[in-house]
Structures are given as C-alpha cells and as structure tokens.
Amino acid sequence: MESLKIPAKLENLQKMFDYIREASSRQGFAEEQINKIQLACEEALVNVISYAYPSKNGDLEIICNNKESSLEIVIIDRGIPFDPLSIPAPDILLPLEQRKIGGLGIFMIRELMDAVAYKRDGNRNVLTLTKYNSCHPKDLHSKENELKPNVNSCCRWPLDFMKKEVFKKGEWLFKKGDAADRMFYISKGSVNLVEIKKIIQKCEVIGEMGIFSPFKQRTASALCEEDLETFTMGKDEVIKFFGKDPSSAIELIQLSVKRFIENLQQETAARERIESELRIAQEIQMSMIPNVFPQKKEFELFAFIDPAKEVGGDFYDFFFVDEKRICFVIGDVSGKGVPAALFMAITRTLIKNEAKRGLDTDEILARVNNIICPDNSTCQFVTVFCVIMNIETGELQFCNAGHNPPLICDKDGCLICTKFLPDCERKGCFDYMKVPGGFVVGVIENTKCEKRHMKLNPGDIMFLYTDGVTEAMNHRQEQFSEERLSKSLTALKDKDIKEIIAR
Incomplete structure (x- = not known):
C-alpha cells in the first residue's frame, strides 16, 4: 500500500493527480475512467485545501490501495471535522425554486465513483473513494487481454x-x-x-x-x-x-x-x-474571439483576453440575438493549452447556435451541457456566465454555470450591496453580484442552472472576468484576489471602460 504525504496547497495538485493516475493505470483502468477518477478526487482535494485548515497550514495524505477487484483511494487530513456525506445530494430533476443550495460537489463524486465513505478517526477526516473493475489488475496487463485498436473503426464524419x-x-x-x-x-x-x-x-x-x-x-x-x-x-x-x-x-x-x-x-x-x-494556434484561437465591438448609442462594450500560455481555454463572445437583444458570454475551460482551446472552440460555437434559436439563458446552457456530455471521455468541463440584454430597456436575463460572479457598479445607488439602504455609503462602488453558483457544463447530463433577472440603468457598469485575473501572482507569490479587484475597479469607476480594462 502506497501513500503520498504533502502540504495541502493548490500548487501541489498536479503531484497528487500524478500519484492517483499512476495507481489508476496500475489497476488497469482505461483512460476515460482514469480521467473520471481524477475529476472526483480533484473535487475532494480542492475542498480539503480550501476549507480544512482555515487559520493555519496543514498536510494531507493520499493512500492508494490496489485491490483485486477495486482501487481504493483514501484522503486524510487533520483539519476541522467535516463529513461531506452529511450534505444531502441535490435532486437535479426538481424545479430550480425547490432545490436546496449546496451538495453538487459530493453529488459529482458519487456519480463518478462506485462507493464513497467518511469517518472521523481521532483528529483526522478520512474520506474513502472506491472504483471497481471486473478483473484482477495483472490480468488486464497480460498479453492475452492486451487492448488492440479496431482497425475497422473510424471516426464519424459527415x-x-x-x-x-x-x-x-x-x-x-x-x-x-x-x-x-x-x-x-x-x-x-x-x-x-x-x-x-x-x-x-x-x-x-x-x-x-x-x-x-x-x-x-x-x-x-x-x-x-x-x-x-x-x-x-x-x-x-x-x-x-x-x-x-x-x-x-x-x-x-x-x-x-x-x-x-x-x-x-x-x-x-x-x-x-x-x-x-x-503561435499559429494562438493566432487561430484569437481570430475566433470577436475584437470589433458594436458602436451603439444604447450601450458600450469592450473586452480583452491574454492567455496564460500560447493557447488556453478562457473565452468571451458577444452577438445580437435579434435587433433588440444582445447576448454576451464569458467562460473558462478546465486545463490549459491546446486541449482546452479546442474544447473552448466547440463550446463557444454551441452556445452561439443555441442562443440564436431564441432560447433563455438557462435553456441555452442546459442544451449545450447535454450535447457535450455523452462524448466527453476526457472529462473536460467549462464554467460559463451567459447574459442576454435588451438594449432598449437595460433588462438583463442571466445564468451562471459555476463561473466567477461578475461585479456591478451602480452609479445612482447600490443595486446589490448587502446593506440595501437608500443612503448607502458605497454608492457607485463595484460590488460582486449575488448569483447562484450553478454547475459546470460538460460533466453530468440533465443538470440545469437557475435563470435570474435584473436591470441596468444608464451609467451602470457590469464587469465579467475569469479566475486568471484574481489568481494572478505577484513576485511575493500573493494572489491579486477578489478584494483587490473590487477595490481597483472602484478606484477606476469614473474612467472609460477601455481604460478600466487596460489598467
């Protein structure tokens, strides 16, 4: 039985993934199953890293046990007591207004793994994830059972x-x-x-x-x-x-x-x-992102993208659904590089196709999710924030699929400030919108995010971004953070939107 002991930090995730993938491969799982195992473990590991040690640094331990008919992955931390199985699984078939908040993470883990167990052992949280296979690991690697490509099988082409x-x-x-x-x-x-x-x-x-x-x-x-x-x-x-x-x-x-x-x-x-x-791939990707912005008296729109690598999975898009309504979208695909860029391209195209049919934002994301899921063997996913705005009235309809909440600057009073007071001192500030978290696109079929409405008045500003902004590091390895973003935008609230983004 092997184990990996490592500080509970986000920068160590790749080492954890490598260890888990090696054990999964040793068990004889196919690549698609290994990707699903990693995705389930990622949800559990990020939860430990984010919440187990709120006031101090701590370690976590991963034990991979290759049994005769299953792979057992045990995740151990010495943080605050927390039983993820105590959170009721959400009923994704219920109407949105009847659903309880939370539980989507453990729901995804249960969907991807065959068994999930938790216990509090002294001062330790012990979470065990199990994936079954139908034969002994050694048998899967024998010459008799070696997987061979089907030379008669071709990709489905039109x-x-x-x-x-x-x-x-x-x-x-x-x-x-x-x-x-x-x-x-x-x-x-x-x-x-x-x-x-x-x-x-x-x-x-x-x-x-x-x-x-x-x-x-x-x-x-x-x-x-x-x-x-x-x-x-x-x-x-x-x-x-x-x-x-x-x-x-x-x-x-x-x-x-x-x-x-x-x-x-x-x-x-x-x-x-x-x-x-x-570099050519980056030029291809950038040529797909619109850079000619509409010149309309009713509104201003401006955007900028700077991928962390030559190519990446972040994207934005905007287009008119009809003469009175414009749709604008921002998204972030899991991972980086060429795979993320290709997944971004198909997601962006699907969203535009569904929006052009005149659907509401929640239906757009639900249909795109159900198209992607059946053939998504690599378990990639994308977070999306989708908005449709009536340019004559300022009415917004929006839906969030696990993306970072936008910020709003209301020139005349705080639309979303937690004080909700007419004489609020934060008038004209940039505040984070209180939006449902939603579930990412591309992992589980038939999930649906909640649709919301609000209105923008003349002078109001909506700022959308990806986590590459708030997670950017300075030379002291400090993240820019959501708090710094809000303060920086508020300091620039009287500037032109192009200058705000340029800063």
Whole structure:
C-alpha cells in the first residue's frame, strides 16, 4: 500500500493527480475512467485545501490501495471535522425554486465513483473513494487481454457534407509552402509527412491547422504512400459542420488533441517548429474571439483576453440575438493549452447556435451541457456566465454555470450591496453580484442552472472576468484576489471602460 504525504496547497495538485493516475493505470483502468477518477478526487482535494485548515497550514495524505477487484483511494487530513456525506445530494430533476443550495460537489463524486465513505478517526477526516473493475489488475496487463485498436473503426464524419478527392500513389497531396485551402479526411490509403517522417493512416485528418492559419500555408509536405481516397472541407464547411453536428465535432477535438500530443512526443528535437505552430494556434484561437465591438448609442462594450500560455481555454463572445437583444458570454475551460482551446472552440460555437434559436439563458446552457456530455471521455468541463440584454430597456436575463460572479457598479445607488439602504455609503462602488453558483457544463447530463433577472440603468457598469485575473501572482507569490479587484475597479469607476480594462 502506497501513500503520498504533502502540504495541502493548490500548487501541489498536479503531484497528487500524478500519484492517483499512476495507481489508476496500475489497476488497469482505461483512460476515460482514469480521467473520471481524477475529476472526483480533484473535487475532494480542492475542498480539503480550501476549507480544512482555515487559520493555519496543514498536510494531507493520499493512500492508494490496489485491490483485486477495486482501487481504493483514501484522503486524510487533520483539519476541522467535516463529513461531506452529511450534505444531502441535490435532486437535479426538481424545479430550480425547490432545490436546496449546496451538495453538487459530493453529488459529482458519487456519480463518478462506485462507493464513497467518511469517518472521523481521532483528529483526522478520512474520506474513502472506491472504483471497481471486473478483473484482477495483472490480468488486464497480460498479453492475452492486451487492448488492440479496431482497425475497422473510424471516426464519424459527415461525408455527405464533404467533397471526395482521389490521388495516386506517389502524388503530392500538397507541398510545404503551398496555399492551404482545405483539410483532408483520409478514408483509404496513407500519407507520408516527409519533413517529419510521420505516416498518416486512414480515418485520420490532415491539414486542419493550415485552413485556419492567418498565413494559410502548408507547414509540411504530404506524399501519397499508396492510392488515396479523401474527403475534404474548406473553412466555411468546417464552421457549418461544428454547428450542425456537435457530436462529430467533439470527435474532431479528440482526434486533433491525440495527434497534437503525438507530435509533441515525437518532435521534441524540432522545438522551434513546434513553438511556431503553437503561435499559429494562438493566432487561430484569437481570430475566433470577436475584437470589433458594436458602436451603439444604447450601450458600450469592450473586452480583452491574454492567455496564460500560447493557447488556453478562457473565452468571451458577444452577438445580437435579434435587433433588440444582445447576448454576451464569458467562460473558462478546465486545463490549459491546446486541449482546452479546442474544447473552448466547440463550446463557444454551441452556445452561439443555441442562443440564436431564441432560447433563455438557462435553456441555452442546459442544451449545450447535454450535447457535450455523452462524448466527453476526457472529462473536460467549462464554467460559463451567459447574459442576454435588451438594449432598449437595460433588462438583463442571466445564468451562471459555476463561473466567477461578475461585479456591478451602480452609479445612482447600490443595486446589490448587502446593506440595501437608500443612503448607502458605497454608492457607485463595484460590488460582486449575488448569483447562484450553478454547475459546470460538460460533466453530468440533465443538470440545469437557475435563470435570474435584473436591470441596468444608464451609467451602470457590469464587469465579467475569469479566475486568471484574481489568481494572478505577484513576485511575493500573493494572489491579486477578489478584494483587490473590487477595490481597483472602484478606484477606476469614473474612467472609460477601455481604460478600466487596460489598467
């Protein structure tokens, strides 16, 4: 039986994940199950780190016990007594007004694991999470039971959406430096990427980066190893594809992530070229984020994004639902890098598609969640704050799916100040909105967040952000924090919104 003892700090989460994933892999679980185990443990670990030691630093211990038919993960802390199982599980099928607050975290843990138990042992909280498997761990790694790829299985592609093109053995599909006007799905045959000596087999896609690159050039040469049958799509067709067949679009994300990881592993020596591709990926991602802001007499809108890495999962979007209503959205995908950026792209597209149908904000997020969940084997998720505003009246309809609460500055009086007094001294300050926490999008089907309403009057300001702002560190390793954000915005309340964001 192995154990990991480590300070209960957020910066140690990755070490904890690595330890848990190693034990899960040793048990013989598939990658999808390992991701779910990590997600359940993350919920429990973050809860310990955040609340077990309110006035001092402390440690936690993780014990992974690989049994014959199950993996047992024990999380131990010496913090304040807390039994998470004492919190009633929420009934997600109840109407929103009848639901009790809290319990979503332990609900997710119970959904992802097979058994959850808690006990108070002396001065220790002991939480045990169990995941069962159907055979002995050693059996799963034997040659007889080794998992082999199904060569007859291909990704689901809308071939009727695409143009069929055939090439002969020895022909060039394209050469490095050629104009990139389409991407290729290989249905028969194989292709050799000459410069990097990589073979692309049937059921794989090639050329997807080039069609979205601002330079629209091929970064490698593709030579047909045998007679080739392909189906192609240009940029416009890809965008339509994302909107009309979200399930297949998610498969594209998974395939692209897999290929990107393989490229990183095989091409470490070509780091300069990889860094160039990442810069292109960032340019692709940034080209998807709107940067031309509406010029309307009724309202002002401005936004800025600066990813922590070359590419990331933070995003915003805005668009008119009809002549009188504008929808604006902000979100944050779990994780960083290319996988988060790809997940961001499909989420943003789905939200826009559902909003354009004229749905309310709670229905928009509920439908997007149910589209993503069935094919989300990587267990990625996204927090979202979605708002629809009537530009003539200032009426807002909003819904929160686990995102940071926005701040409101009411020029004439405190709309949301906890004092609720007409002579409140905090008139004109930036205060955090009191909004329902909601549940993240992409993890559990049929969850629904609560819809709320409020009104913005002339001069009022709403400020939306992701946790990259409040969790930014200075040279003393201090977080910027929600308190500093509120004070900084209040000091800038009389400035133009562009200057507020620039500061």
